[in-house]
Amino acid sequence: MGENANGDRRVSGPRLFAIVGPFQSGKTTLLECLLTRAGALSRQGSVRDGSSVGDSTAEARAHAASVEANIASVDYLGDRYTFIDLPGSVEFAHEARNVLPLCDAAIVVCEADERKLPALRIILRELEDLRVPRILFLNKIDQTAVRIREILAMLQPASQTPLLLRQIPLWQNDIVTGFIDLALERAFVYREHAPSVVVDVPAGEMPREKEARYTMLERLADYDDALMEELIADIEPPRDQIFDDLTRDLREGLVAPVLIGSAEAGHGVTRLLKALRHESPGLARLRARLHLADDGPALAQAVKTIHTAHGGKLSFARVLRGSFTDGALVRSGAGEDRISGLSRLMGLTASKQGKVEEGDCVAFGRLEHVATGDAFGDAKNSDPAPAVAAAAPPPPTHCVALSVKDRKDEVRLAAAMAKLSDEDPSLSFVQDQDAGELKLYGQGEMHLRVALERLAARFGVTVEARKPGVGYRETIRHAVSTRGRHKKQSGGHGQFGDVALDVAPLPRGEGFSFSETVHGGAVPRNYFGAIEEGCKDAMEKGPLGFPVVDVAVTLTDGSYHTVDSSDMAFRTAARIGMSEALAKAGPVLLEPILKVEIATPSDALSRVTAIVSGRRGQILGYDARPGWDGWDVLNALIPEAEMDGLIVELRSATAGVGSFTQKFDHLAEIVGKTADAIVAHHYGAKAPAH
Template identity: 35%
Template sequence: DRVGANFFRVVEMIKDRLGVNAVPVQIPIGSEDQFRGVVDLLERKAILYHDDLGINWEVTEIPEDLKEISEEYRHKLVEEIVELDDELLMKYLEGEEIPVADLKRVLRKATIEGKLYPALCGSAFKNKGVQPLLDAVIDYLPSPLDLPPVKGVNPLTGEEEVRIVSEDESFVALAFKVMTDPYVGKLTYFRVYSGKLEKGSYVYNATKGKKERIGRLLQMHANHREDIDVVYVGDIAAAVGLKYTTTGDTLCDENKPIILEGMSFPEPVISVAIEPKSTEEQDKLSIALQRLAEEDPTFKVTYDEETGQTLIHGMGELHLEIIVDRLKREFKVNANVGKPQVSYRETIRKPVKVEGKYIRQTGGRGQYGHVWLELEPLPRGNGLEFVNKIVGGVIPQQFIPAVEAGIREAADRGVLAGYPVTDVKVTLFDGSFHEVDSSDMAFKIAASQAFKDGVLKGDPVLLEPIMKLEIIVPEEYMGDVIGDLNSRRGRIEKIDFVNNTRVIKALVPLAEIFGYATTLRSLTQGRGIFSMEFSHYEEMPINIQEKILSSNLKK
């Protein structure tokens, strides 16, 4: 029903741009504001809608003016289907009428195998064509029983195990979403891969090693929910009452534990300071941010002790804008936010060995901590790694956790410019202790001092987040867009040609693309679109690094 809508052109675009064999199983009756329904090509019937809510509809004969084109497209559809089944092809060549049930059976098999892609039409806004679309989901898409057994790892043995898709198998489910509901509290959405689960029963969170009780089970619909007593294999449901479960956790039978393939979430790359508009809303803001962080694993909240600010961290400007909007809309909290800040990282470029000593002698018991550390650079994305190589008891075992804690705390606070240190391997290989004066605190301080000293001696450098951009623009604007990307320190990776549009794939530092949506709109007269995702961290140019270091010193 959209202005300029053309179903047949869109099907050709799907074939051309996505490279798949899309086959119409329906054609529209009317278009734009005259869209009234759809023709079911296989059944040779028309579905007409008599209102704009999609409630009053009837199945009737195909209108006279569409009979010819309906038969033409049905003929093409049947030919595509029978080519994939020798038995039906023989019947078709002999002039027999193929039963609709047989056509649907072969089309379903071809859809599951990715050989054919049924194309349907409708209006989501006015609910026209929604009922046959749901029927097509049942008819053509794979059911849970069509899927292979699910694989996972036994947390006790570390060996791979499988669970057959069956109601009689032990229960296994994956929590894929956590949501805060104003009426029932924390809702955990999960998908059942094997077995069944009854409300009021207990499940084992194999990822966290915790036992959880299922208070209520809910079947979620668009704008309402329905209490259910049991959920079966293949179902998606929401549970109320799970305390420890977060996105990506595996729920299973405690007697047969298994961990399914989890979800990996990138670290946030952008942060802003946030504060409530009035002091009365401080508690409401804290609670709201905590709930949002439970829902979204890529959103984090921290408190900067030096500045006294609450910082929210996310995957981009839009991500944090949506968070702030949800605070206002769902939690009724009005907040002020600062300018976006890029989450840089610090690392070293050469290995060093450093000594850290903390010795204090007061009137009573003194303090004594002494460590030798070796710092080595690691490949990008490896984080901070601590290795204990102490032998012979030169540092007693009870002080090793304090050494690691001192290193990790120093790394989190940063050395060069206050950004977290990453991609460094820290090896504790020597040191000494005092029978009376040594303590956890002394070793923690000694390790922290040694680590800071090592980073400064290890040719430190700042790392910046690099974003992967995909920009789709009409050909006539490509030069301007590429020129703008070059001015933002961007690297063009690839340019694809799709009809008269260009798909530009580039890597650009996050610091250079704040507000890019507005720039792209003005460069392309509103016709350019882009998507962005985090790619990796890499060393920044020395001149940019010096600017950041000098601006941090001024602060």
């Protein structure tokens, strides 16, 4: 039975569920338990001992944490579900950005841990902004002594949507032994790694159950006038009406139901599966949420890209409309491709499919023109537009400079990094010409470490990573006049160039200017361009060893030879003269200063302020973060030299949720011992006197 306009509870067709939650909340363990309970696995594996379907890559196992999306499709009671377990670490949060908008619902795994509330709030905020229906699974219920009402009160500030408690725990000797389902009015006794046993609600628990159930019904009545009238009249509402309300309120995002359990022990998972089966929305609701017409040509959208060692590129995509067959020609905005294989995924295992229908989530083989976030459809139709815009990569927060042991590996490195960046758009690989460095940017220390581990394991390219250089510059304090002369005779035509230059400092940020006041043809006009280039040559590396900025040069005089003068001779003469002038004009070191905007929970503001001050930062001010109660935005100026590792320290001070953006602001003079040390380090010797 398909979903229809009057809100029938049961929907049919494939569905996509995201599993999200703070770091180490038990998401991957819950995925394992869901797969086992649905019959896809004969025995529940363990993340701890490396036997789980999720976190099966070498990098995830090495770090005992999810470092990428884990994908698994399963059939359960005639329905096909795809679960995508998304990393909880903020360094890998970008994995979720293209997945979440195309999900039918999200399972938010959380626990009674106040330290994880900031991370939970960020996750719930994103789901709320995307209008993705969500069920909270309160995990590790068997490990807490805190009462459920207190837990709910602790969790509610993290959610802008009311949390609706659907189950309450059964206690025996201060141990949770099961739960009472408030909608069914039944009790369930836990069994280890097996479905719970249904029992009557114990007589001693009836008052608690009645109170909690009435609270649930009161919340549902906020959105159902008929139910409100029944409660006022003390009329027991029919069970079907309650489930209709629960279903509608979940699908419309009016409430966020809370179920309880333990993924490790397999408790509460069957009820979670049944809630997903009966109450979660289907593809029709998703299309309505995305303002996508039900009718039209076939359409799919890629949510993740995977490069495999033997199968080539895989584009994992949701089919939003129509169907696709293996071997069919498809078109995306970048070009046409022929589908080379359709596969459902179960971790690292793929099962081939000949055809996929709407709602399916499958890997499409070798769509070379399709990137993560791209839409594609039948090649006979025009270029399809994505149902939702591809997520922009988050701004980088950490950088390392890379060097290969063998220069011939540089080409292999560039090709491998292109594939890694295709899989993970939050990685960026840049050739910094000014610094002469290969730089890798990402979301944190662990993010880049995992990328380099993949680089070595999958592509055989080993690199050395180091702290990147700082974009120091130098300028001059005084105006000077100088003469540059280049004369060389070596048989035949010689080389002759002679220039007189006035060199003066410019205001900060003005760059470079060149002019001439030559009279009487002392230097022919056709050599002016070469002279300007010669001055620029000298500025590439000033007397302190860094590029020179904010200098004005005026060509005032010179001489030439009708036979021996040339562009090259005058360019060389200008470089000689300019180099001498820069050395005499009081060179001074400049360091780049960045404008940094830091988002932090308000209770961590003092710690963040201390971090900024400890990095020679200048606090410009702070204000409340718009639309985020309990958050602030701190603005500061911080030297680029002090930015390395800032994100690590910031996350440590903010329970992992602090973030920042940065942009170049200005260059500032740096003098004394600090400048001497920088120049000495640059030259690898004692700094020259200046």
